[in-house]
Amino acid sequence: AQSVTQLGSHVSVSEGALVLLRCNYSSSVPPYLFWYVQYPNQGLQLLLKYTTGATLVKGINGFEAEFKKSETSFHLTKPSAHMSDAAEYFCAVSLSGGSNYKLTFGKGTLLTVNP
Amino acid sequence: KAGVTQTPRYLIKTRGQQVTLSCSPISGHRSVSWYQQTPGQGLQFLFEYFSETQRNKGNFPGRFSGRQFSNSRSEMNVSTLELGDSALYLCASSLEARGGRNTEAFFGQGTRLTVV
16 A cells, blocks of 8 residues: 655745655555646646656756655755746655556645745 | 547536546557545545556445546546535546556546536
C-alpha cells in the first residue's frame, strides 16, 4: 500500500521568494513520485516526476524536487515565486513495477503568491 | 497532438438519476484511469482500464462503473445519483512503457458534476 502526506494545506509566499512545498510518502516498494499543479476549474498538469536515476529532478516552470529515500520525502521547490505560480499543488505516488496503474494523491497544498 | 478530452465539461443531475461521462485519451494511449475530486476527500482513484479490461479498482460502491472501447475511449457511469456524488471527475491516460510500466498520467480538464 502507498500513501502521501503533504504538510501544509496552504502556503503563502511573496513574489520573488523561495517556494517550498513538502511531501512525504509511504510505499512498500520503490515508488514513482510526481508533482502535479491544478489551476481553478482545470485538470492536473504534470510538473515533474521521479522514477529511477538522478534524485534531483527538474520540471517545468522552474520547479524542481529531490527524492530522499532515507527521509521518504519528495519536496517541491522553486527559487523565486511568480504570481502565475498561484495554484494548488498535488504530490502523488504510484508503485513501480507491475502494470496496474494507480496514483495515490496527497490532499494538496494551495499556494498563494503575494505581490 | 491532442490531449485528453472529457465531455461534457459541466453537468447538473437530480438525485436518483444516472449519468455517463466520456473520456477520449491521447492517441496511442491504451490505459485510462478515472479519479473523483471533492473538497473533503481530495483526489480518489476510481478505476483503470487497459485494452477494454478493468485492471484496477478503487474503493467505491458498485453504483460507479466504467468501460473502455476498442479505440481506448472510456466512459464511466454513476447510477442512482446521490448528493455526495457531486464532484470533479478527472480522466487520465497513460502510455504503457516497455516492461508494462506506466510512468506518467496525462489528465483531462474534468467533468464537473453537480447533483441537486
